[in-house]
Amino acid sequence: MKTPISCAWLTLFFLFPLGVAAEQPSGYDAARWDPIHFQPQIAEASDEQCLACHAEIIERRPLRESPAGVKASDTLAWYQTTPTYEGPQETFHRRHLVTDLAQELMDLRCNTCHQGSDPREEAPYPPVRGKTDFALRKSVNPDTCLMCHGQFDYKIMNMPGDWNEFGHMFQDNCLICHASIRTTRHQVNFLKPEAIEAEAKDSAEACYGCHGGRSWYRIAYPYPRHDWPGMPKAKPEWAEDRPKQSAARFFEGTDTAAK
């Protein structure tokens, strides 16, 4: 008695969804909820996969002129006047992915910053009353940004003040110290360590650019503290809680994981 019934159920179970699944969901909602936006898929996604739908991220350009006629080239922000800033104004994404400096020193991918975001957690439009814990933004972890946009931590470097003011005491050259201190650096999949060192031989601008020169934050990033050849045995107090390695997701595809 039991067997025929479960058989019938089984048949229903298998046949019914098959008929539905044969047609791939498509359209705006399906794309918006595409599992590639969520963990674990997003961690493995290639830029090409994202760009198949989001080509605008690379293609979009800022206006050359505002509707009132103010030219973009006349309205440079302070950080756009630094010696490393090249070419006309570009979008945020292009400055991190395709402009000269980005390509030379960095190898950022979509998922270096985008680790998944859930539309359900975002503030809906029109706004709703009551629930106040919605994210207003597209949830990129600001710690990722802080790594390259934090303050120059002059105190732990035993300097009297910021690099801007006191760099000249060190010939405006980070390598005066960093040719022998903390030399195990940048072994992560979103940077190009050799190119960074080569660039720094001529000028500290490149180094400072990611370590204080474009600081959008009032705090410094607590970097991992990798062992380096000849490091002193005694650990400074501030370094007690520092990890000895970069975050695991950053060394996929580098030699560091093997070490």
Ligand code: HEC
């Ligand atoms: C099948 C097409 C498709 C693919 C592939 C895709 N997206 Fe999307 N994505 C969409 C659509 C559609 C939306 C909703 C856009 C809107 O509402 O303006 C969206 C929204 C987003 C948003 C804004 C999310 C929000 O919460 O408002 C981000 C960020 C995003 N995608 C990043 C990515 C990244 C990174 C990848 C690759 C890992 C990716 N997308 C792959 C179609 C896609």
Ligand code: HEC
């Ligand atoms: C340097 C970090 C970073 C990288 C690399 C990056 N994004 Fe973003 N992305 C952001 C931030 C930050 C936002 C804006 C979030 C907000 O509005 O709050 C954003 C917004 C978006 C949005 C929402 C629409 C928009 O224009 O604001 C999409 C879609 C998106 N990114 C896709 C991508 C894709 C595809 C790639 C790879 C080709 C990529 N991003 C690479 C940080 C990044």
Ligand code: HEC
């Ligand atoms: C790996 C280092 C790195 C990371 C991570 C990074 N940035 Fe940047 N960012 C840079 C560099 C380098 C530039 C300067 C590019 C140039 O001048 O061509 C820059 C430029 C910018 C600019 C100025 C863009 C312009 O056109 O004027 C903004 C704003 C910015 N970053 C915000 C962010 C935010 C927000 C995040 C996190 C989502 C982030 N950055 C993550 C390295 C980084």
Ligand code: HEC
């Ligand atoms: C006077 C020597 C000196 C100069 C010049 C110098 N640094 Fe440092 N730096 C240090 C010392 C000392 C430390 C801490 C070493 C340790 O971990 O014990 C350090 C640590 C760092 C760290 C790691 C901070 C952390 O929180 O772990 C960064 C990043 C850094 N320096 C960047 C730079 C950059 C970029 C320049 C040039 C713009 C520069 N330094 C110039 C001495 C110097």
Ligand code: HEC
């Ligand atoms: C394109 C941005 C960028 C540039 C240019 C850059 N750095 Fe960094 N630096 C980073 C990031 C991001 C990290 C953290 C990486 C990680 O997670 O291990 C870092 C880490 C460090 C550390 C900590 C090392 C450790 O123990 O792990 C030191 C010291 C440092 N940088 C010094 C320098 C010096 C000196 C230069 C110039 C030769 C320089 N940086 C140029 C982005 C940059």
